[in-house]
Amino acid sequence: MSKELNLTLKVWRQRNNKAKGQFVTIQANNIADDMSFLEMLDVVNEDLTRKGEDPIYFDHDCREGICGMCSLVINGRPHGPKEGTTTCQLHMRSFHDGQTIVIEPWRAAAFPVLKDLAVDRTAFDRIQQAGGYVNVNTGGVPDANTIPIPKRIADEAFESATCIGCGACVAACKNASAMLFVSAKVSQFALLPQGQTERYERAQAMVDQMDKEGFGSCTNTGACEAECPVGIKLTNIARLNREYLNAKIFRQEDVHS
Template sequence: MNLTLKVWRQKNENTRGKFHTYEAKDISEDMSFLEMLDVVNDEITRKGEDPIYFDHDCREGICGMCSLYINGRPHGPKEQITTCQLHMRSFHDGQTIVIEPWRAAAFPVLKDLAVDRSAFDRIQQAGGYISVNTGGTPDANIIPIPKVKADEAFNSATCIGCGACVAACKNSSAMLFVGAKVAQFAVLPQGQAERKERAQAMVDQMDKEGFGSCTNTGACEAECPVGISLSNIATLNREYLGAKIIKEVEVH
C-alpha cells in the first residue's frame, strides 16, 4: 500500500518545528509501524537527507521507548499496544497519517519525534521505591501476600513508562503513571513503611515537573498500552489526601 505521512520535524529543543510530507511507497501490511518508518528513512537517507528521528528500542512492546502520536492518538489507532506492535494492516492504502511527538511542557522535544521523558525518572526518584539495601532481606516466603493483592500490584507494576497517558490527556497529566507506582506499593505489605511519604513526595515532584491536573476524562486509561486502570488514580488521590489530611508524614 502507499501512504502519505505528515511528520513533525524539529532540529532540536531550541528551534521551531514544522510538518513535512513524505510518501511511503510499497508498504506491506506485515510491517510494523516503525518498520514502515525504517523504509521511509532508508529512502530519505539515500537521498542524503536527514532521516526522521524517533525513539525506539526493544520493538516488542515492553521497553516503553517508542512514543508516536499517530492520527490524533498516542501509539496509533489500536488499543492496548505500543507503536512498535502496531502493524500496517491497521491502515489502508492511500491513507494520510499525521505523526507528532508527545506534546507536554514536561516532555520537551529533543528532535523530530523524540521527547525528553526524564521527568518520569525524577518522579520515581522522589519516592518510587521501597528502601531496602542489598542483602539482609528475610526469606521471600516469610510474608504471604494474597494472590489477589499480588495480582493487583502486578497490574499496576506492569506500567512501561512510555508516557502515552500524558500524551493522551488533554491536560498532560501524569496521574496514571504516578498512580500506578504508588498503587503497586500501597497494595503490598513491603510498601507500607514509606506509604504516606511516597505519595506526598511523588505528587510534589509530579507538580514541580509541570504536568497538568487530572480531570478524570479517562483518556489515559483508554490509551495505555498495558491497560493500567483509572483505579490507580483513585488510589493515588486516596493515598495523597490520606497522607496530607489524615496523617501527614514528613518527607525527607
C-alpha cells in the same frame, strides 16, 4: 496475505530543542501491511538516507512493546489507532491504502522535543526518584516467603507494576497529566506489604515532584486509560488520590516527624 499500501505521511520535523518545527509531507510507497509501524518508518528512513536527507528521528528500542521507549501520536492518538498496543506493536494492517497519516511527538511542557519525534521523558525518572522505591539495602532482607501476600493483592500490584513508562497517558490527556503513571507506581507499593512503611511519604513526594515537573492535573476524562498500551486502570488514580489525601489530611504528623 500481505498487501501493499501507499501512504502520505505528515511528519513533525524539528532539528533540535531550540529550533522551530514544522510538518513535512513524505510519501511512503509499497509498504507491506505486515510491517510494524516503526518498520515502515525504517523503510522511509532508508529512502531518505539514500537521498542524502536526514532520517526522521524517533525513539524506539525493544520493538516488542515492553521497554516503553517508542512513542508517536499517530492521527491524533498516542501509539496509534489500535488499542492496547505500543507503536512498535502496531502493524500497517491497521491502515488503508492511500491514507494520510499524521505523526507527531508527545506534546507536553514536561516532555520537551529533542528532535523530530523524540521527546525528553526524564521527568518520569525524577518522579520515580522522588519516592518510587522501597528503602531496602542489598542483603539483610528476610526470606522471600516470610510474608505471604494474598494472590489477589499480588496480582493487583502486578497489574499496576506493568506500567512501561512510555508517557502515552500524558500524551493522551488534554491536561498533559501524569497521574496514571504516578498512580501506577504508588498503587504497586500501596498494595504490597513491602511498601507499607513509606506508603504515605511516597504518595506525597511523588505528587510533589509530578507538580514540579509541570504536568497538568487530572480531570478524570479517562483518555489515559483508553490509550494506555498495557491497560493501567483509572482505579489506580483513585487510589493515588486516596493515598495522598489520607497522607495530607490524617497523617501529616507522622510524615513530618
